[in-house]
Amino acid sequence: SIRRERRGDRCGCLASELSFLLEPSDVIAVRERPLMLDCRVQGEEPIMVTWRKNGAPLPTSPQVQVLENGTLFIRSFQKRKEGSDADMGEYDCAAQNRYGMLVSRKAKVLLASLPKFHTHPLSMSVDEGGVARFQCQINGVPEANITWERDRVALNTTDNRYTLLPMGILQVTGVRQVDAGVFRCVATNSANTRFSHEAMLNITGRTYKEPVILSGPQNLTITVHQTAILECIATGNPRPIVSWSRLDGRSIGVEGIQVLGTGNLMISDVSLQHSGVYVCAANRPGTRMRRTALGRLVVQAPPEFLQWPQSVSKPAGGSAVFTCVAQGVPEPHLIWLKNGKVLMPGHNVKLTNNNRWVMALCSHCNNTD
Structure with missing residues (x-):
C-alpha cells in the first residue's frame, strides 16, 4: 500500500x-x-x-x-x-x-507573584533646570507594569520632560518648581499591586556645574527582534549635549534608532549586528569638555531548525541516516530521542560532526529500545 x-x-x-x-x-x-x-x-x-x-x-x-x-x-x-x-x-x-x-x-x-520592592526611589535635591532621576525595582512574575505618582496622583506622562524607561526608571529633565513633590512608583501584574516607598523631590537655585553623567548604559543581554534601551542621562549647567557612538567605530545607523528623553538610546527590532560596546558622551556646549560612560549590548538568537530529519524505510541490516541542522547564538546543543527516550551513541548508532546520526538497522540486533 x-x-x-x-x-x-x-x-x-x-x-x-x-x-x-x-x-x-x-x-x-x-x-x-x-x-x-x-x-x-x-x-x-x-x-x-x-x-x-x-x-x-x-x-x-x-x-x-x-x-x-x-x-x-x-x-x-x-x-x-x-x-x-x-x-x-x-x-x-x-x-x-x-x-x-x-x-x-x-x-x-x-x-504569578509580586513580592515587595527591593529598590525604592530615593529623595533628592536638584537645581532648577537640572535633571532628577528616580528608580524602583521589583521582581514580578509576570514582569510588573510600572507607573509613577506625584503626591499620590498619577503622573502626567504627556509632558515630554518626563521619560519613563521600562527598567522602573523615571527621568525628569529641565526641572521646575512645579515638579517638587513626593514621588512613588506603582507596580501591577496579574498577582497583585504594590506601592514603593515615597521619595521627595526638592528644587534648589540654579548654579554652574560641570557635565556629569548621572546614569550611563548598563550591560544588557537580549534576544533578536526585541527592543534595547540604553540609558544615558546627564546633568550640568549649561545643559550638556548627549551623543552616542560604538567603541569599535562602526556606525550605529538610523533605522530603528530613537532617542528617548534627552539622551537614552532605543534600538527597535535588534539583530545580531547590533551586538557591541556603546559609548554615551556628555559634552559641555561650546567646549571640548566631556564625560563618557559605556555598556555592552549582547544580542542572542534562539535555536532555529534549518533541516529536519526525514522519515525513511530501510531493510533490516541496512543503514539509515537522519539529519538535523540548527543554528542560534549561543550555538544550540542538539539531542536525539527515540520513542521519547534519549538516544545515545553505541555500536550501531553514531553521531557525525555535522550532526548526522547514522543508525545501523540489522535483523539480528537485540531490540532493547
Missing part, C-alpha cells in the same frame, strides 16, 4: 505518523484559577496522550484531567498541596500510536 504525504508538512512526514499540531507553551498561572496546556496531535488513530511533570508521569484526578483532544486541564492551580508538590514545574506531553511515540517540548509553568 502507498501512504500519501500530508500537504504543507515541512518535515515530509507520512500521514499515518505522529506530528504535533500544537505543543504546550510556557505559561504563568494565577493561584486558584484554571489552567490549560495544549497538546494537539495528528496521525493514525488510536492515539494515546499522556502527560509528565518534571519528568515523572502525571496522575489524573478530579483536579487534573486530560481532555479528549489531549489538553491538560488543571481545575484550580495551587502553590502548595497536602502530601505533594505544587503545580509549578515543567510539563510535557507524549503521544503514541502503533508507529511510535512523540514527545513535546517542555513547557515551564510558573506561579
Whole structure:
C-alpha cells in the first residue's frame, strides 16, 4: 500500500505518523484559577496522550484531567498541596500510536507573584533646570507594569520632560518648581499591586556645574527582534549635549534608532549586528569638555531548525541516516530521542560532526529500545 504525504508538512512526514499540531507553551498561572496546556496531535488513530511533570508521569484526578483532544486541564492551580508538590514545574506531553511515540517540548509553568520592592526611589535635591532621576525595582512574575505618582496622583506622562524607561526608571529633565513633590512608583501584574516607598523631590537655585553623567548604559543581554534601551542621562549647567557612538567605530545607523528623553538610546527590532560596546558622551556646549560612560549590548538568537530529519524505510541490516541542522547564538546543543527516550551513541548508532546520526538497522540486533 502507498501512504500519501500530508500537504504543507515541512518535515515530509507520512500521514499515518505522529506530528504535533500544537505543543504546550510556557505559561504563568494565577493561584486558584484554571489552567490549560495544549497538546494537539495528528496521525493514525488510536492515539494515546499522556502527560509528565518534571519528568515523572502525571496522575489524573478530579483536579487534573486530560481532555479528549489531549489538553491538560488543571481545575484550580495551587502553590502548595497536602502530601505533594505544587503545580509549578515543567510539563510535557507524549503521544503514541502503533508507529511510535512523540514527545513535546517542555513547557515551564510558573506561579504569578509580586513580592515587595527591593529598590525604592530615593529623595533628592536638584537645581532648577537640572535633571532628577528616580528608580524602583521589583521582581514580578509576570514582569510588573510600572507607573509613577506625584503626591499620590498619577503622573502626567504627556509632558515630554518626563521619560519613563521600562527598567522602573523615571527621568525628569529641565526641572521646575512645579515638579517638587513626593514621588512613588506603582507596580501591577496579574498577582497583585504594590506601592514603593515615597521619595521627595526638592528644587534648589540654579548654579554652574560641570557635565556629569548621572546614569550611563548598563550591560544588557537580549534576544533578536526585541527592543534595547540604553540609558544615558546627564546633568550640568549649561545643559550638556548627549551623543552616542560604538567603541569599535562602526556606525550605529538610523533605522530603528530613537532617542528617548534627552539622551537614552532605543534600538527597535535588534539583530545580531547590533551586538557591541556603546559609548554615551556628555559634552559641555561650546567646549571640548566631556564625560563618557559605556555598556555592552549582547544580542542572542534562539535555536532555529534549518533541516529536519526525514522519515525513511530501510531493510533490516541496512543503514539509515537522519539529519538535523540548527543554528542560534549561543550555538544550540542538539539531542536525539527515540520513542521519547534519549538516544545515545553505541555500536550501531553514531553521531557525525555535522550532526548526522547514522543508525545501523540489522535483523539480528537485540531490540532493547
